[in-house]
Amino acid sequence: MKAPVRTRAPGKGARHALMAAPMAILLLVLLVYPVGQLLLLSVYGDQGFDLSPYRRLFESPVYVNVLLITLKISLWTTLFSVVAGYPVAYLISSLAARRKASLLFWVLLSFWTSFLVRTFAWVVLLGRNGVVNQMLQALGILDAPANLLYNFGSVLVGMVHALMPLAVLTMLSVMENIDRNLPRAAATLGARPGTAFWKVYFPLSMPGVAAAAIMVFVTAIGFFITPALLGGRRETMITQIIIDQIQQTLNWEFAAAVSVLLLAVVLLVFAIYDKILGLSTMAGGVSARASAGDRNGSMRRAGNAVLSLLAALSDRAAALWPRLPGRRRKAAEGASRGLWAIVLLALVFLSAPAFLMIPLSFDSGSGLNWPPQGFSLQWYEQMFASPVWMQAISRSLIVGVGTGLLAMLIGTPVAFLLVRSDLRGKSAMLAFVLSPIVVPRMIIAVGIFYFFARLGLVGSAFGLTLAHTVVAVPYVVITMMAVLRNYDTRLDLAAQSLGARPWATLRHVTFPILGAGLLSSFLFAFATSFDELTIALFSSGGLNATLPKQFWDEVTLQISPVIAAVSTCLFLFIATLIWVADRLRHRSLSG
Amino acid sequence: MPSSNLQISGLCKRYGDFVALAPTDLDVARGEFLTLLGPSGSGKTTLLSLIAGLAQPDEGRVLIDGHDVTYGAPYERDIGMVFQNYALFPHMTIEENIAFPLRMRKVPSAEARRRALAALEMVRLPQVAARLPRELSGGQQQRIALARCMVYEPAIILMDEPLGALDKKLRDQMQLEIKRIHRELGTTIVYVTHDQEEAMTMSDRICLMNGGAIEQLGTPADLYFRPHTLFVADFLGESNLLPGRVVRAEGDTLSITLEHGGLAAGTVTGQALGNGAAFRPGDAATIMLRPQNLRIEPGAAEGALSGRLLDVMVTGSLTKLYLDTGAPGGAAMVAAHPTRREAARYAIGQTVSVSWDAADAVALPGGAA
Numbered sequence: 030m031k032a033p034v035r036t037r038a039p040g041k042g043a044r045h046a047l048m049a050a051p052m053a054i055l056l057l058v059l060l061v062y063p064v065g066q067l068l069l070l071s072v073y074g075d076q077g078f079d080l081s082p083y084r085r086l087f088e089s090p091v092y093v094n095v096l097l098i099t100l101k102i103s104l105w106t107t108l109f110s111v112v113a114g115y116p117v118a119y120l121i122s123s124l125a126a127r128r129k130a131s132l133l134f135w136v137l138l139s140f141w142t143s144f145l146v147r148t149f150a151w152v153v154l155l156g157r158n159g160v161v162n163q164m165l166q167a168l169g170i171l172d173a174p175a176n177l178l179y180n181f182g183s184v185l186v187g188m189v190h191a192l193m194p195l196a197v198l199t200m201l202s203v204m205e206n207i208d209r210n211l212p213r214a215a216a217t218l219g220a221r222p223g224t225a226f227w228k229v230y231f232p233l234s235m236p237g238v239a240a241a242a243i244m245v246f247v248t249a250i251g252f253f254i255t256p257a258l259l260g261g262r263r264e265t266m267i268t269q270i271i272i273d274q275i276q277q278t279l280n281w282e283f284a285a286a287v288s289v290l291l292l293a294v295v296l297l298v299f300a301i302y303d304k305i306l307g308l309s310t311m312a313g314g315v316s317a318r319a320s321a322g323d324r325n326g327s328m329r330r331a332g333n334a335v336l337s338l339l340a341a342l343s344d345r346a347a348a349l350w351p352r353l354p355g356r357r358r359k360a361a362e363g364a365s366r367g368l369w370a371i372v373l374l375a376l377v378f379l380s381a382p383a384f385l386m387i388p389l390s391f392d393s394g395s396g397l398n399w400p401p402q403g404f405s406l407q408w409y410e411q412m413f414a415s416p417v418w419m420q421a422i423s424r425s426l427i428v429g430v431g432t433g434l435l436a437m438l439i440g441t442p443v444a445f446l447l448v449r450s451d452l453r454g455k456s457a458m459l460a461f462v463l464s465p466i467v468v469p470r471m472i473i474a475v476g477i478f479y480f481f482a483r484l485g486l487v488g489s490a491f492g493l494t495l496a497h498t499v500v501a502v503p504y505v506v507i508t509m510m511a512v513l514r515n516y517d518t519r520l521d522l523a524a525q526s527l528g529a530r531p532w533a534t535l536r537h538v539t540f541p542i543l544g545a546g547l548l549s550s551f552l553f554a555f556a557t558s559f560d561e562l563t564i565a566l567f568s569s570g571g572l573n574a575t576l577p578k579q580f581w582d583e584v585t586l587q588i589s590p591v592i593a594a595v596s597t598c599l600f601l602f603i604a605t606l607i608w609v610a611d612r613l614r615h616r617s618l619s620g
Numbered sequence: 621m622p623s624s625n626l627q628i629s630g631l632c633k634r635y636g637d638f639v640a641l642a643p644t645d646l647d648v649a650r651g652e653f654l655t656l657l658g659p660s661g662s663g664k665t666t667l668l669s670l671i672a673g674l675a676q677p678d679e680g681r682v683l684i685d686g687h688d689v690t691y692g693a694p695y696e697r698d699i700g701m702v703f704q705n706y707a708l709f710p711h712m713t714i715e716e717n718i719a720f721p722l723r724m725r726k727v728p729s730a731e732a733r734r735r736a737l738a739a740l741e742m743v744r745l746p747q748v749a750a751r752l753p754r755e756l757s758g759g760q761q762q763r764i765a766l767a768r769c770m771v772y773e774p775a776i777i778l779m780d781e782p783l784g785a786l787d788k789k790l791r792d793q794m795q796l797e798i799k800r801i802h803r804e805l806g807t808t809i810v811y812v813t814h815d816q817e818e819a820m821t822m823s824d825r826i827c828l829m830n831g832g833a834i835e836q837l838g839t840p841a842d843l844y845f846r847p848h849t850l851f852v853a854d855f856l857g858e859s860n861l862l863p864g865r866v867v868r869a870e871g872d873t874l875s876i877t878l879e880h881g882g883l884a885a886g887t888v889t890g891q892a893l894g895n896g897a898a899f900r901p902g903d904a905a906t907i908m909l910r911p912q913n914l915r916i917e918p919g920a921a922e923g924a925l926s927g928r929l930l931d932v933m934v935t936g937s938l939t940k941l942y943l944d945t946g947a948p949g950g951a952a953m954v955a956a957h958p959t960r961r962e963a964a965r966y967a968i969g970q971t972v973s974v975s976w977d978a979a980d981a982v983a984l985p986g987g988a989a
Contacts, residue, residue, distance in 0.1 A: 208707065210705065211709060214701065214709075215709075216694035217672055217694045218695075219721050220720075220724050221693075222693075233709075
């Protein structure tokens with residue numbers, strides 16, 4: 030029997046449309062429509078066209094002040110995250126494989142550990158009977174416990190702690206592509222270490238710094254967990270207003286107006302960034318200066334002067350270091366020890382708070398006091414005995430796995446399309462795919478809640494899975510695009526030349542090789558859903574609550590040591606997940 | 621002023637138990653073109669890094685123009701280095717790249733500019749001053765890297781496989797270019813490559829390295845015609861290695877009984893120069909013969925090595941003959957002569973005899989590798 034020879038392949042356009050359709054439908058129905066409707070609601074409510082929400086927004090200085098505070102907190106967070114993250118990323122990028130992996134593990138661990146867990150750790154750490162107060166008193170610096178919580182400082186510490194891993198990972202992606210021979214070349218050409226760093230390495234790492242800054246800033250603007258748990262009334266941020274309006278006063282029109290304001294600010298930030306640096310730099314790569322025209326701009330000359338000054342200053346400072354002939358090795362070791370010390374300090378700052386939850390969860394006392402007393406499993410027993418917590422865990426797992434699978438099914442074909450096809454308007458398509466990351470999560474959450482409420486989907490696992498897929502799918506596309514770029518398409522052609530039909534090629538060649546990439550994109554989507562609070566805040570509740578939502582409700586109502594037990598479980602779960610993913614990746618590379 | 625520009629004594633580098641460079645001595649004369657040649661892992665790049673100051677030695681000293689710079693930083697040594705991937709600064713224009721070492725030396729900007737443009741003239745790329753490195757081709761980037769290195773006239777220029785990334789034609793062209801610049805400037809150049817042809821074409825002397833130590837140091841002709849070891853004979857150019865045993869030594873001329881006697885019965889004795897090495901009758905020795913020094917005659921000859929013709933290959937200017945002489949391990953012998961129109965017609969499978977002049981053969985200590 031001979032298989033009939035197919036004379037005409039199905040139209041290329043039709044196939045492309047089929048691959049992109051699920052993503053397009055998902056984003057149109059669950060992003061564009063709900064968000065559009067929410068934004069419309071701010072000017073067109075039950076009483077028809079009405080600008081009163083905006084009048085209220087700008088009438089009193091209250092809300093403008095909240096906006097200013099939000100910007101202030103975000104700016105400081107960005108500054109500290111980038112400045113403290115730079116040496117960490119620099120050191121990690123310079124290390125050989127094994128040491129790099131071990132340092133990177135700590136950054137990834139805090140990156141993936143829930144914001145809730147990490148912020149809650151600071152509540153315990155900075156509390157009246159917390160570790161910091163106890164330590165300061167033991168050292169005789171304080172006589173009585175100080176109020177370390179609910180002020181600007183505590184919010185800033187929590188925010189920097191939350192967002193520094195993002196800054197490190199963003200900068201790392203750029204630094205890993207900087208040729209390490211360049212500073213060496215500068216040295217052979219006569220540049221001292223300070224000059225080689227400031228005039229050669231630092232300018233090349235600038236795209237990473239800029240990308241890290243905008244990622245942190247935009248995320249910080251939409252934050253509510255940290256200011257709500259660690260801040261006082263004066264540290265209220267703009268997203269908290271939206272939550273209040275919806276949960277307390279049910280004023281949809283006003284919440285919509287605040288959302289418009291938030292979105293406008295975020296888009297403005299992106300526009301300014303694009304104007305100065307160009308959005309293309311966000312994808313990494315050293316293309317900060319694209320054209321030859323603006324090379325002698327005054328901005329650049331000013332920048333050069335500053336860098337020359339820094340170079341001269343650091344070389345002067347280094348010259349103060351006592352130097353005997355033949356002792357250069359010692360001096361270099363001293364410099365690198367200093368860098369290691371800074372980096373280890375930063376990593377302790379990132380990891381220690383979550384680790385402190387572990388001893389506290391075994392406390393046999395009655396509260397979250399430091400130092401913990403005795404050893405008991407009572408809090409774990411309470412957690413496992415509570416139907417609410419157990420329900421929340423199983424619901425989060427179900428929604429997480431569902432989101433992972435759905436996002437992978439929808440996102441992977443789009444990644445194929447974006448990498449492999451020579452479609453026109455690819456960059457517009459990519460921008461559309463990434464829009465769920467750009468639009469503040471809170472706005473998506475409120476829009477979807479409003480939409481679901483009318484469909485009766487609030488509280489259903491199905492609805493929540495769909496909503497989480499919207500925010501998880503961009504990560505799948507980004508991950509798969511990176512994987513596909515490194516994939517040698519000639520292997521497919523080889524398979525086809527050996528007689529494999531397209532489906533057989535996918536099954537026997539493409540997917541086995543891409544397996545690790547598919548798995549990591551699944552994990553990415555799973556983790557995004559598993560840690561998602563903003564959408565779950567509105568669209569789940571009671572016995573339908575997800576784990577983060579249940580966590581949030583507990584933390585905002587009362588602080589009980591059961592939370593320390595839950596935190597410990599979450600923390601260990603994430604650590605195992607990262608470890609397994611890393612092992613799988615290694616196996617797929619060596620195998 | 622000392623006559624050697626670069627002096628290395630007892631220089632040694634270890635990474636844990638691995639000896640990257642065994643204690644090494646090397647003198648490079650002013651204006652000399654010295655090539656460090658060897659397979660990967662032979663220590664040539666380690667030696668270059670130690671000279672440049674990019675790595676620190678465990679023992680030994682490095683002297684540049686008589687100054688001890690063993691532990692000095694790269695920026696304190698009067699050296700220039702051309703990296704394998706050029707290492708041009710991607711965020712600076714070509715002119716800024718070339719002026720960089722001058723700015724580091726506090727040369728006034730007007731003069732730095734003038735000298736940078738002069739260096740561009742030198743590498744015949746005056747039109748690219750305002751461009752960025754990525755806007756140039758590989759060969760052009762290579763020239764810019766050269767220009768950046770020459771512009772401040774360092775005492776020594778180090779080159780780490782600078783032509784490795786270029787295609788064959790461009791590489792030949794750049795070899796000529798580097799030779800020309802070397803002649804015009806008279807700078808000392810220490811050049812690293814694993815390409816033996818490149819080393820032969822360009823160098824005044826070749827330092828052939830193996831396993832972290834110098835195997836042989838000499839002119840290209842020395843290494844080619846008078847190798848001291850089997851490794852050198854094998855690494856440089858094509859060679860036939862015939863293992864045997866010394867039967868008689870008269871002055872420097874040795875008679876060696878070959879381990880294989882060709883197609884005929886009985887033993888074959890060949891002659892070779894001992895090259896100053898002390899051989900005694902009974903010692904194992906290997907005769908090294910270059911393909912172009914072999915004479916091939918049709919038919920077997922008395923007392924000469926005979927073989928069966930396996931294949932004839934015309935490789936452009938050379939015709940190569942492959943012979944089965946019953947050598948241990950079954951290795952074929954190669955003979956080569958210039959391709960000529962009237963050249964004898966060979967028949968595959970025919971018997972031929974092989975002979976050579978004692979002066980063209982070198983005896984190396986030891987048996988077959």
